[in-house]
Amino acid sequence: MNKSDATNQYVVFKLKEEYYGIPISYVKTLEKVTDITRVPNAEEYVIGVMNLRGEVVPVIDLRLRFGFEANEKNEDSRTIVLSLDDLIIGLSVDSSSGVLTIDDENIDSAAKFINSFEDDYIKGIGKVDGRMIILVDIHKLVNNKLEAN
């Protein structure tokens, strides 16, 4: 497979001490953290809605989603805006460190690991230059809630 193929490119971001990756095809934009309006009575990890150029986009704090403690947003904090199917959603992360190409042969399937998360959102582990990138299963992350509705 071609190395520059978009299917192998991942937007990499940091959450606590670990690096995570999301397939670039789902990523619409990367935004600095803007004003977020809290939505009462929504799930705890939904920190609110943001104004993305006139569009109202719900934002999930990925730390809370993964069961970590919340943190103060700072200069490095980013919101990754995903577009999947007809859903637009923002993920709030600690920082973002660009795009990496990870070939399939460098990805270990998640089945090998014992999951530390309650829900299984890991699709696999990518290895790049000795770094480990946890690849997130976006569909599971988002759809679990949709199905629950």
Add this chain to the structure above:
Amino acid sequence: MDMNQYLDIFIEESKEHLQSMNQILLQLENDHADIGMINEIFRVAHTIKGMAGTMGYTHIAHLTHEMENALQLVRSGEIKIDSAIIDVLFQCFDKLEKYVDAVESNGNEGDDDSTELIELIKNTILKKDTEIIMQERSDFSKNPTKLKVDSHVENAVKRAWEKEYNAYLVSVELNTKCMLKAARAYIVINELESIAEIIYSSPSIEDIEDEKFDLKFQFIVVTKADDKVIKSKLKNIMEIEAVLVDDLRENNILEFDKTNEDTFEDTFAFEEKSDYDDKKLDDGSTSVEKNESNSDEKASKPKIGKTVRVEIERLDNLMNLVSELIIIKTRLEDIDSDGTSTNMHEATEYLERITTSLHDAVMKVRMVPVERVFNRFPRMVRDLAKELGKDIILKMRGQDTELDRTVIDEIGDPLIHLIRNSIDHGIELPSAREKLGKDKDAIVELIAYSDGNSVVIEVTDDGAGIDLDVIKKKALEKGTITSEEYQAISDDDAIKLLFNAGFSTAKEVTDLSGRGVGLDVVRTKIESLGGNIEINTSLGKGSKFIIRLPLTLAIIQALLVKVSSERYAIPLKSIKEITTICESKIRQIQGNEVVLYRNVTLPIKRMAEVFNIKEEIKDNSEEDEKLVVIVKKGNKTVGIIVDDLIGQQEVVIKSLGKYLVNVKAIAGATILGNGSIALIVDTNSFF
């Protein structure tokens, strides 16, 4: 073959054609002799046939084809139009409408092949036996070649017999002129699969798809339907030379291959037709087709977006405004450099003017004339009048009044309800009308006009009107009002009783006076659209229902309030009044807070509690006066305590998106002038 991209166009155009067909039919009913009308229906039927044929909707194509056949006879003067024929044409129209609706909601036209209706056409119009007889070519012999099949096919067939399904050998021969053999065969397979299960095919499905066959192909199918149905289904497909359907029970045409016996025992299970799709069959020969039909089904369930047809003029207008926006942008950039405040002021004023026009222009793009809804009423009134034996003239005015597309989609049902009510209960029988000295023909009027920021639709009848005394008595009996209220109640309030939910289910009211069935449903619907409904009635003379609807749903007037540091928008429509009350006057009754306000108990909700807002520490927490926004739902009211009022503002409603559906008490969001988002409160959830 991906037709999805054309689906929207197909639906939109078919609907338009059907609409004109409906109108013509109604005209034709009044003037049987007009051959121009017949030509017009013929043309419409032909167009629909063409479109449906291209899209592969064989049922529609077939039905319209039969209509054409029939209309041809009328055109050529062989038969004369009479009311029976028009009734049949109306039925055809209904059926076509159903098909198109099915296409719109499911992406396919459904299984109904309207055999009965086609029979009816033939019997009523064609009268003489014009059944198109399938030509059966002589070389397509009655005894088809023997087929060699596996034992599991044999088992499947036997099983079918046990379960009283029929098993047939279907042999199809394509016309030599057929251009796309694989496509044609694919249609045949699709048709077959809609009524039967294909358990064997020769050549194999893959080969058929790859066009690796001559002109003939054969299937073994099991089905509950009989051979005539299969035959008639397949006959409809174009470019088919001959179809033979042989019952396997009667003709010993299968030669079973005994080599690999018993391995497939119990692997083939029969399902009722409806279960076909979600059942995985592990029988080797069928699984291929199953997978195929599944994936095909997925593909054929397209998303049909809501579309609006827009006059090019309106788009041009939009374009102009956008270009003006760009001009003002550059102008603002220039101001930055010379920095005079008068210029700045001028520029912002200009900008304001453009945004207002732009807003208007965009709103206009979303507007659809009410004609779209009104169009179906002549037919409905005609049918109802016939059914009830009443003579009714429907008058419509203001069809070109425009409403937002979303409102148009929703307003149909309430209007149908009101018109039905008027005709069913309001209007007297012709004999009764003559006794009363009224004109035998009753008049139902449907008027639409715009009035300021709203659109008014009136449904008027000159029937019996509503007997308020009967309503009052009923309300008293049902305990809706007390006997004191019964004495004191004004006519206006009495009419409002009709909209009470309790009244809608009360059969007695319907029998006595009518006007009670589901009026609360009508009211709820209209209120959910941000509108309201009134009734004017005068006993013996008729009644008038007045519906007032907002021009658009997307923009509303709202009151911005502040609770702690958060801002919320409350739709102005649902606000009754704003007042202050003393904290000390709030009482706890069974855990609910209430206050006596103007001698009425008013339930109190605290916005901060409902929305879990963290209270800011205030300097004067002793403050006794509380700001209360009183909101209404029907005749119920609730007071909502807020911290501060920001002001009234026009806000654009935005949805929170699919991810945040069903968030309690939130109707949507809006973007404020400073770019931040305020949530719009769903006041109905406070009740």
